[in-house]
Ligand SMILES: Nc1ncnc2c1ncn2[C@@H]1O[C@H](COP(=O)(O)OP(=O)(O)OP(=O)(O)O)[C@@H](O)[C@H]1O
């Protein structure tokens with residue numbers, strides 16, 4: 001690069017960056033808004049997976065009262081026990097949802113009263129109580145159990161909600177700021193005739209596009225730093241080995257969403273319409289790509305749709321390398337898919353583009 | 359070598375012939391104005407010459423170089439102020455002109471000097487969105503001139519300027535022209551064209567109707583002079599009787615005499631001591647303009 005081109009590139013990048021930083025609503029939607037979701041998901045919902053079953057013990061329940069110490073500890077991991085002497089009141093409490101289950105002894109039978117309202121808890125309750133009854137039976141038989149079960153979670157012990165939501169929300173945040181930025185810049189510059197004015201200046205299209213891309217990528221990396229920093233500092237986010245592969249992943253993802261933004265800009269006539277079009281593409285895509293909640297429970301056809309969306313691959317790739325502990329190579333296929341998307345969409349946008357707004 | 363050579367340009371938008379066979383040659387160091395009603399095709403013509411639009415037919419060359427397709431060798435030698443202000447969003451006036459200076463590899467000191475020259479030092483730290491229309495216009499002109507171009511195109515540079523800023527800009531533009539630069543501007547102000555331009559091209563409906571010096575255009579129009587005599591000085595009857603007067607009418611400011619021999623009429627009035635409040639108007643560029651383009655509104 002010759003000297004004037006470097007200075008032109010630096011001047012353009014600075015001008016674009018200043019324009020972004022001084023635009024409160026852009027900064028809000030790129031950084032603050034997604035961070036609000038991070039705080040919401042990371043802070044409020046983080047306890048949900050560990051929420052215990054409220055159990056009311058009516059009268060003496062020898063099975064529970066006489067548990068050996070280690071079994072007792074396991075029991076209390078699952079249940080929060082309150083005692084009561086009034087069976088009718090206890091059942092009413094379960095029915096109203098104030099408690100999850102009421103237990104009593106009828107002779108040698110442990111009777112559990114529960115509702116099916118919360119199916120997950122109902123299943124946990126049934127399974128756990130059955131296990132304690134079986135365990136006690138085995139213990140009473142005096143013979144050592146023949147089979148043994150050791151359950152080990154595949155993820156890191158500390159894997160919490162924050163681990164899952166950070167990569168997805170980061171993907172959404174980057175998708176938003178990259179596509180909005182590209183759409184708004186293209187339309188804004190076209191409306192204000194700045195695009196024409198730049199055509200008359202001795203700078204190549206490459207320099208102009210390069211400056212815009214550089215600024216957007218830099219913004220994406222800052223978003224990443226803020227997300228990881230806040231997640232780690234406030235919610236105990238821990239990254240796994242090859243998290244740094246998220247950087248190239250994010251860079252290619254940014255290009256891909258800039259291309260979508262360009263497409264939105266090329267298809268529309270005003271700046272507002274361009275940003276709305278970008279939003280119309282990105283928001284549903286974020287839902288379908290698991291940015292807000294995992295798609296494991298979604299029907300097959302939805303999963304198939306999701307596989308066709310670039311954000312899905314960005315999210316998956318980032319999950320793999322940032323929190324699932326996969327090796328660096330896990331990011332390669334998502335990078336390839338995102339790059340292909342970026343190229344194809346850019347070509348389409350370039351075909352549809354015109355310098356004029358009318 | 360001519361600074362600008364334009365041969366037979368045409369440009370249509372759908373059915374509309376925005377530019378219809380325009381030819382124009384501008385010598386180096388010449389100051390040329392393009393006058394014409396709204397929609398005459400002035401902006402379109404300029405944009406073709408600047409290389410922003412591709413004409414349907416015809417050729418344009420600036421400083422001997424082709425303008426289309428985009429010619430990077432020519433761009434630094436050309437300064438353009440577009441009709442609509444075109445700025446980077448949310449930058450201050452100073453940041454704006456510094457950015458343009460950097461695009462042309464001009465030192466920032468030169469950019470600051472231009473801010474001063476267009477009287478925007480006080481507004482240097484205001485964002486472009488907060489500038490008044492005239493201030494934005496001045497900034498836009500400064501950005502067009504910051505790299506010292508040899509050929510300057512200005513599309514209605516004095517629209518929205520107050521009288522002070524307009525006169526200051528006139529001085530600035532004559533100064534540019536005196537230093538040997540070629541200037542082409544469009545304007546709706548006849549006085550401006552008369553004061554500044556070596557030659558004026560009058561355009562309507564995509565065609566150049568006349569192109570000559572203001573003085574020559576006025577001479578060729580050969581319009582009668584109008585002499586206004588203050589009320590009460592002379593009766594209509596007496597006025598019509600004066601030798602050389604072709605017509606006389608009662609106007610708001612007195613009696614208006616129409617004549618082709620203003621000298622004879624004025625000396626008659628002097629002899630009869632009726633010169634108080636007399637105003638003599640000969641043909642103006644505006645008369646030429648209206649004579650050529652008519653009085654109907656344009657679309
Ligand atoms: N992009 C466009 N698409 C369609 N028609 C256009 C376009 N630009 C200009 N025109 C039409 O071409 C004609 C010439 O426009 P142009 O802008 O050159 O006029 P002008 O002489 O500069 O007018 P003004 O004094 O108002 O600036 C007008 O009738 C205008 O409506």
Ligand SMILES: [Mg+2]
Nearest residue numbers: 400401441513
């Ligand atoms: Mg115009």
